[in-house]
Amino acid sequence: MNTTVKHTEFNIDTIREDFPILNRKVNGKPLVYFDNAATSQTPKQVIDVIVDYYSNYNANIHRGVHTLSQEATDLYEAARLKIQQHFNAKHSYEIILTSGTTHGINLIANGFTNLLEKGDEVLVSALEHHSNIVPWQMLCERSGAILKVIPMNEKGELIIRDYDALLSKRTKLVFVNHISNALGTINPIEDMIKKAHQVGAAVLVDGAQSSPHIKPDVQALDVDFYVASAHKMCGPTGVGLLYGKEKWLNKLPPYQGGGEMIDQVTFEKTTYAGLPHKFEAGTPNICGGIAFGAAIDYMNAIGFDAIATYEHELLDYATAQLSAIEGLKIYGTADEKTSVVSFNIEGIHPYDIGAILDKLGIAVRTGHHCAQPIMDFFKIPGTVRASFAFYNTKAEIDALVEGVKKAKMMLS
Template sequence: MAFDIKKIRADFPILSREVNGYPLVYLDNAATSQKPKQVIDCIVDYYSNYNANIHRGVHSLSQEATDAYEQARKAIQEHFNIEKTHEVIFTSGTTHGINLVANGFSSLLEKGDEIIVSALEHHSNIVPWQMLCERTGAILKVIPMNQDGMLVFSEYEKLLSDKTRLVFVNHISNALGTINPIKSIIKKAHQVGAAVLIDGAQACSHIKPDLQSLDVDFYVTSAHKMCGPTGVGILYGKEEWLTKLPPYQGGGEMIAEVTFEKTTYADLPHKFEAGTPNIAGGIAFGAAINYLNAIGFDAIATYEENILEYATKELLAIDGLKIYADIKEKTSVISFNIEGIHPYDIGTILDKMGIAVRTGHHCAQPIMDYFKIPGTVRASFAFYNTLEEVNRLVEGVKKAKMMLS
């Protein structure tokens, strides 16, 4: 598919609506992306034509649904270059995947073991590990950040020791857009025998991770940030680790045999997929991946880089505006403030002009505490945004500044 922005925007029904009397400018893609009609139609098709439970029925509808669901798992495996299909675990999203791993390590950690997170993490990649430490007596250590919004790699190296068991880092910061050097982080962790989980929720709409090349132990992401539906995501885990971890939940599908004396568990991936899953969501996740690959991630990256560069230049021309993490290694996220104005007030005025941005701490409160600010205005761009929409944003920010100064 050639990169045709008009054709691409026509795939997204919501982009044609108005908000408060203005054409919608949707710049909250880091919270959730919009959905193309190809994904919406996939969901409608499932519920209209072959809605049935999977893996259990011998009737035709069940077999059709099972085939479609497993084809989606296969598409995900190929997209992320995962060695084995059963290393793809369907979850309800990134948070579910992280908690699944944290729960599993409750039986593998001992008091005094050390685990490492970064200062750039979303709360979902902080709180489960704090809870794990409370259960096990493990010690949580933090990779510090600097004023550029980047991790201090030399300090990370100092934190690693023969007591380090786990390292958790996001691929890309949801609050700042910083791209972390995860390949180097993984390599260093493996040198001391530690496993690594990467939170890829913010990365997978912008880049195409090669999980075998990264040699990562666990990788989690959500469909809804890459043009798929809410309520579904994946946990990738190396087979050796998934075999070691106990099941996260008990119920149907995850069993091999049940008696009142003893239950044995199913093989991967079903061991971690108890109960009826989000079948339509899983199938639509596959459709979203196929849609993005048809456009091409190289084309997406080039287009978004141009949007980011233009938006950065235009916003920085506004007196008193500060961008956090104005660095080269970042994706199309601009987190900013205007001196003397609360970010919430700017966001409210932009909304009145039909411009959707996010304000607050973006579930990354430690970052805001580091910068000693209550939050930021975050404009996060996708491949279906335009330079004209950037101009609308810039004019909106100027108007908000004039009104609030």
């Protein structure tokens, strides 16, 4: 299975050729895809791996003695090693393959049910996606723990002095995203992790939005849990990763019961398999896991430093061009942020702007972006969110700016 990528330097024209969907038209217009924070597009190198798997290797893994099963198992476990190396986990068995970020968060939330006591405190940031809020509310309802919120300021940054004040010996868990999906804010997670550990708390970082832009080093961060999704990283939907420190994963009970996660089963008692299989009940998304590895290969071949530099140029350009439109307000002006611009035009509902942009072939996201508390903080129903990837261009941003101007003219 060949996943070789041809790139030796960052060339936007060559990169765009890798993404077949960028050649299509929407409503008769060339597609401008600015919804990358929801899901990235998939290069043909990864698509080819998916086709190759179903054409040549399709079989269940870990259980079969026949050739196809062994080949599929080898490919799947090789992908786990790629993910381990990319995120710099100490051991491959600290990488749990999941259906995505939400699955990983719920696995941890479920596991801590019997590890918390009434009156324990868990901290969650005000910048979280609903997937990193609701599971912890459910955990607190089950355990009697108390949920406290790390507040944010008008720039869309967490107020770290308030975080410091919230931390205490009662704090058992801290949950924070690496990057806000709604605003693009990059949170100071290294400092936050260090401070949490000083009071004995464990930290889970939602890396769904950071993984496409940053190459996290989980050992350097000293994070206890890190979650991400392949479909944000040029991979397929329905697969992701949970990294957990070995000591924590051994403390937590299995999330689901079924095949693969067992050692011995009798009607009197069942014993569980070791890591990582303890948390991987049932037939996994085998092809998805293999394709996740291929997507990581693809992005690493381009280079995350090159990706970050180019995307920052796009962010600066888009921010300047959109800010010049009278009546347009950008939400999320943190000093450290990634390639997301959330905005509104005074007096116009974001949905209406998004609908007109779609008629022009421009895909953006509108609404609260599964981050309703952020919108409540700003007292708005939602925003128009344009999120950029390394295969976007300044010419596409120009099309967005003209589209926003047209929408403003039509709707004012």
